[in-house]
Amino acid sequence: MSTIYDFTVETINGEQQSLKYYEGHPLLIVNTASKCGFTPQFKELQELYEKYKNEGFTILGFPCSQFNNQEFNTINKTISYCQKNYGVEFPMFAKIDVKGKNASPLFKFLISEKKGFLTENIKWNFTKFLVDSTGHVVARYAPQTSPLKIENDIKNLI
Template identity: 55%
Template sequence: MTNIYQFEAELLDGKNKSFADYEGKVLLIVNTASKCGFTPQFAGLEKIYEQYKAQGFEVLGFPCNQFGGQDPGSNEQIGAYCQKNYGVSFPMFSKVDVKGPEAHAIFRYLTNNSKGILGSGIKWNFTKFLIGKDGKVINRYAPTTKPEAIQDDIEKALQA
């Protein structure tokens, strides 16, 4: 596959979402967790989403329980937690695997098209992938990279 628009994933509410709906937008795809040391990044993700969404930017959150069992709740519990504690309004998808044989196809695509410091596999929660308007990976960011630190790259992608 040449870009992410061929994929679809299930939202927290159980509805399928085609990534073709995001064609022409800049995306930040993040594997999230509700009980992680990086969980406060939800606030920064929501802030940049609010700041740039009118310009064609979306944050897409994918809960994952593969790293330290840090997102054990149901989809409903995850959604309620994110809304109550961080006011998350960007799209959140159903819990997925992001590594291994059961990894969701979108994360297989992302990791195959962007290598991290220690190889292509995702090593922890809140790994971030910036996708350009053409549906291709622009950059990958470590869990330690705060959302606010990506703003310059987001702005460049929006202007491209």
């Protein structure tokens, strides 16, 4: 059976990083966008990260422009915007596709592990996947789900 540790992702510097780096830690993996109605969720995501990072929890952000082109053209603009407006310190990665023929293998895996309510596809920005410390996907949350509403689920994994 696969886990997220079987995947490699591209960093904001264009380097490949194995997700084995996060082995043994619970994660929240989120497809993000800087110009979306849900963009203010960055504030709550950062709050959760600050609150639980010393207990091994982290958030991995993956910018995506597939939903009404709501992401900046360059990763530098994205990172600058997220840090300036929301104080984002959790790891962010290179812009990716989360659906369609060019979808990231990681997101194909996440979707296969936890289907959505109406469809397995990701419907919008800020779909969230909670991963336990063994690399297994334990929950999927809709874009409109406030990050703070899943805090208890996070605490149960720490």
